[in-house]
Amino acid sequence: MGLLAYFNGQFVPLAEVKIGIQTHALHYGTACFEGIRGYWNPDAEQMYIFRLREHYERLANSARTIRMKLPASVDELCDITVELIARQGLKEDVYIRPLLYKSNEIIGVRLHGLDDAFVVYALPFGKYLDSEQGVRCRVSSWRRVEDGAIPARCKITGSYINSALAKSEAVEDGYDEAILLNDDGHVAEGSGENIFLVAGGELVTPALSENILPGITRNALIRIALEEMGMRTVERKVDRTELYSADEVFLCGTAAEVTPVLEIDRRPIGNGQIGQTTRKLQKLFFEVVKGVNPKYAAWCRAVYPVTQRATP
Ligand code: PMP
Numbered sequence: 001m002g003l004l005a006y007f008n009g010q011f012v013p014l015a016e017v018k019i020g021i022q023t024h025a026l027h028y029g030t031a032c033f034e035g036i037r038g039y040w041n042p043d044a045e046q047m048y049i050f051r052l053r054e055h056y057e058r059l060a061n062s063a064r065t066i067r068m069k070l071p072a073s074v075d076e077l078c079d080i081t082v083e084l085i086a087r088q089g090l091k092e093d094v095y096i097r098p099l100l101y102k103s104n105e106i107i108g109v110r111l112h113g114l115d116d117a118f119v120v121y122a123l124p125f126g127k128y129l130d131s132e133q134g135v136r137c138r139v140s141s142w143r144r145v146e147d148g149a150i151p152a153r154c155k156i157t158g159s160y161i162n163s164a165l166a167k168s169e170a171v172e173d174g175y176d177e178a179i180l181l182n183d184d185g186h187v188a189e190g191s192g193e194n195i196f197l198v199a200g201g202e203l204v205t206p207a208l209s210e211n212i213l214p215g216i217t218r219n220a221l222i223r224i225a226l227e228e229m230g231m232r233t234v235e236r237k238v239d240r241t242e243l244y245s246a247d248e249v250f251l252c253g254t255a256a257e258v259t260p261v262l263e264i265d266r267r268p269i270g271n272g273q274i275g276q277t278t279r280k281l282q283k284l285f286f287e288v289v290k291g292v293n294p295k296y297a298a299w300c301r302a303v304y305p306v307t308q309r310a311t312p
Pocket of ligand 1: 163189192193194212213216252253254255
């Protein structure tokens, strides 16, 4: 069976979802979206969707900012997403992509008075960056979008040209990922990830006011580090050269999960190996997302009915 999508209020084959060439969002970047992971846990025979509600809440915020309306409540969209996966019986790790876009086929750049269309689908998905071996980064020559120009805290399709410019520059220069500074020269984030430093026994990450996307993984790691490792995270401005002197650096995001950074601008980070704090946090993170740590059960939405296992 081919993959399904939920489109225009119905479950339909993904391959049949087509949009017209004149679609507003295609020309003007007038859409917002999310990236969500579902983790298949073979021991529990269960699929857990990580922080599904928080992703739809962020989508609602993006939508509000660019004058759009979600087709249903956050809770209903969560249920639709669960049903989308359950109907397909998917039993492997997936990436879920909801997209809300301006669907009119007209010329004229604006936000108001247009129609919104919504689609969500899920694809089998593996690693995005090499979180096992770690990655090499460069500081991009492109600056992160300023919130006063394009709302930086929203996940708006048009703003991803900023990420794409930085990512291609980095990869074509032989690196794995880009790190963008914001317009005042402080560290913002990766092309599709937030960034953390380990320095002096503390975790440090750019504050939400640094034109970063308020990452849901970032937020999860702040709590996991505090509660499971007793490490607090300082959210503040981060200078570029702090990256070079950090003991450890890692990127995090739905796609990137927890990815160690071994080198930035040809300078090894710490001893150039994956650091202990990063490894520990990565391990804890994977336990949480796979639904293994009951303390974080509220972050893991089960897709399939929970079967009572026979107790001996
Ligand atoms: N920054 C950017 C630019 C991103 O695209 C993403 C991925 N959504 C992130 C950070 C990480 O956010 P999250 O942890 O919510 O996936």
